Amino acid sequence: MIFNPEKECMSREDLRKLQSERLVKIVKHAYDNVPMYKERMDALGVKPEDIKSIDDIVKLPFTTKKDLRDFYPDKLFAVPRSEIVRFHASSGTTGKPIVAGYTAHDVENWAEGVARCLAAGGMSKEDTIQVSYGYGLFTGGLGAHDGATKLGAAVLPTSAGNTAKQIMLMEDLQSTGLCCTPSYALFLAEEIEKEGKKDAVKLKSGFFGAEPWTEGMRKELEAKLGIKAYDLYGLTEISGPGVGGECECQNGTHLWEDMFYPEIINPETGEQLPDGVEGELVFTTLDKWGMPMLRYRTRDLTHLIHEKCECGRTLCRMGRILGRTDDMLIIRGVNVFPSQVESILLEIPEFQGQYYITVDRVNNVDTFDIDVELREEYYSDDIAAMNKLADKLVGRIVSVIGIKPKIHIVEPGSITRSMGKAKHVTDNRKFK
């Protein structure tokens, strides 16, 4: 189902017009109300009047995560505090978190974005949507909640954690939709399997986001939970989940570009890149007033597709997120994304998708160690057979990534399962 056909299927020409009108307004709003934007645009010699159409977006300065930290907590807000109706904050691993402020209009638009995603994944007012994203400062829980409410579905706000109760309610209230991180979904699927409740659970669709995931993980989640699994993309800086989502074609994530204008740039030079070329995803919020973001650099690496989708939507799509510019590890000079390891693991049936990478430097050489778990039936009395599986994985990783890891088969369940965003890497190298 298409939640808002007027916007989601509008002609590219009308869309361009709308984007241009909105960009002109939001740039003026940011310039007039956020000192940082005024200073940066002045420094580049760009006035709001210079922005006449969406093509002029390249004249604007970029915004980075560092800016959000430097102007903590609310110096990038563009409205009086009385207009702010909600705060969220992202998990800051170092120091202060970043804070986002929303007006009532912003919260409405955010919910609209999520409602479009849920409808695109087959949900309607007939459905019961279980929100197993954490509720609170994290945008996942409340974002999915508001979107499901806007759609008219029944929300089951279980939040993250307390897995046994999650599964009980999922069964008893017959949840048909599930929103959570893909790693938590995998954990839930394992527990459902253990409890022998696969047939009792009636899920149809899963909406997974907040961390990058792979096609292999999609297949695994779809098989284990008996669902269609959809990407639910978003980030706190731009609003939260629902900046984009997949449709039934599962062939790219539609971005709601009437509200969030995407560009792909070369992360080194900042130059815009054409369709199909991988680069860093950048968003400008075209209709967000509390904390407008001009050309926010997401650090997510992907590409865009502007061709019309078979589902009928004209809004563009992005490919799978390959990783984040800041997730990328450089090991022995080779670029390694943790998601590559995950894809490989999920292609080999004897292994679980869980993994943990440890990188260190010993005698000036990088070490690359990966803890993995076997599927239950492959733990055996036969040591040679288990070592052979580890060798097989080493071979696959060498051929795909180009460097040789040390594989450690660990006991089942010993790699920490995450309720929220999964942590997959420890880098112990000290760079001076």
Add this chain to the structure above:
Amino acid sequence: MIIQQISVFLENRAGRTAEVAKILAEANIDIQAYNIAESNDFGVFRLIVSDTEGAVIALKKAGLAVVLTTVLSASCPNTPGSLTKILDVLAGKSISVDYMYSYIHGDANQAIIRTKDIEACQAALIAAGIA
């Protein structure tokens, strides 16, 4: 006699073997024979116990990877030449041994033998008047 051995997958970490022994002790299960085979990162703790089923339940409940392995327990009296006799029979039938260890059950010394084809191994030993 064909019997079931318990094989537990353990990471090479201090205290893991102790953990298994403790679980069995708390379940009041007697360990009659054991052996640890080790690889780089992990080992397989192999056990013959008084209550195989109970041991599997207790170990699985603790989240451990446990499998049952079929092995042969053959009588191997505590006299010179007993082991040679067993191994000669197996060699004569071209049966190769994956691993073996021994234990004393009451007064009798027993050889635990793991081969790819346990049935053939048992038949050969019975025909030779052993087992």
